[in-house]
Structure formats: C-alpha cells, structure tokens
Amino acid sequence: MPILNVHLVEGLHTPEQHRTLLEVMSTAYAEVLGSPLDRVRAYVTLHRPEHWATAAVTAAERPLSAPYFTAVVLAGRPAEQRAQLLATLTDVLVDVLRVERGLVRGRVVQVDPADWGIGGVPAAAVRRDEIAARAAR
Incomplete structure (x- = not known):
C-alpha cells in the first residue's frame, strides 16, 4: 500500500539523483512502516520551472530546489511512526539532493x-484475508 x-x-537534479531517491526512499519507507519492500510504490514527479x-517566485526566475513529498499510508499508523516517516524521508531528500x-x-x-x-479489492478485505491465512498456518 505505501x-x-x-x-x-x-532540470535541478540529475537522473542519477532521481534514481537514488526512488531506491533509498522506497527502502526507508518500507523500514519505517515495517512493510514489505515489494508493496512500496515510489514516484518522482517533475514540474517545469x-x-x-x-x-x-517561479523556479524559472530563480532556480531553487524546494522538494515536496506525499507519503500515503493506511489509516491507523501511530503518530510516532508517521513523524519518523516525515523525518526519515526529509533526511533522504537532504542527503541525496543536497538541499536546504x-x-x-x-x-x-x-x-x-x-x-x-489492492487489485480491485478494498485493502480492509485484503488485510482481513492475510490475517486469516497467517492464523490458519
């Protein structure tokens, strides 16, 4: 789900930085949430200056990197975990892009x-089925 x-x-960052962001942020996201990495979907959306x-002031007038990110999670995650997610993802952006x-x-x-x-089925039902399958083992 993440x-x-x-x-x-x-134009403010290199394709290599974009690739590194996708890789490192995906991994960090999975670790903070305790989620399997294969469930994480990450995107870099580029906007014209x-x-x-x-x-x-537009970036065309004064090039300035001021990244913005959105992390989508299923409701019910603890506030501490959400705060950790904000801090960790910010750290990655600062480190990879060298931004303020x-x-x-x-x-x-x-x-x-x-x-x-998830595959056309509400996550609540998928989650319920996963819990039942684990209990049956």
Whole structure:
C-alpha cells in the first residue's frame, strides 16, 4: 500500500539523483512502516520551472530546489511512526539532493482501508484475508 510521490523542479537534479531517491526512499519507507519492500510504490514527479513557485517566485526566475513529498499510508499508523516517516524521508531528500532542510516540505496522508484498493479489492478485505491465512498456518 505505501505510496510515495516526490515533486521536484525539472532540470535541478540529475537522473542519477532521481534514481537514488526512488531506491533509498522506497527502502526507508518500507523500514519505517515495517512493510514489505515489494508493496512500496515510489514516484518522482517533475514540474517545469515555470510551473513551480517558492515564495511567489517561479523556479524559472530563480532556480531553487524546494522538494515536496506525499507519503500515503493506511489509516491507523501511530503518530510516532508517521513523524519518523516525515523525518526519515526529509533526511533522504537532504542527503541525496543536497538541499536546504528548511525548504523541504512533506505530508503523510492517511487513507481508510475501505477506501484503498489492492487489485480491485478494498485493502480492509485484503488485510482481513492475510490475517486469516497467517492464523490458519
């Protein structure tokens, strides 16, 4: 279920940095959540410089890397875990992109398991079936 989307200004970072972000953030996300890595979906979304503003100035006018990320999790995760996720993902962005920590923004979005689909089935049902299968072993 874990979904991660990092928004960046096109042209401010290298394709290698994008690849490293996807790899390191996916791994960190799985570790913080205690989730299997194969469930994590991570995306880098690039925005044209004229379509991104920081402090009301577009990146076309003043190139400035101010990354924004969204981490989607199923509702019910403890506040401490969500805070750790925000801190860890921010650390990765700072380390990989060499950006100023104070410019990084992020949020955790909690989704009710009844409103999240996995293969067309609500996550609440998938979760229930996984728990039942483990109990039957």
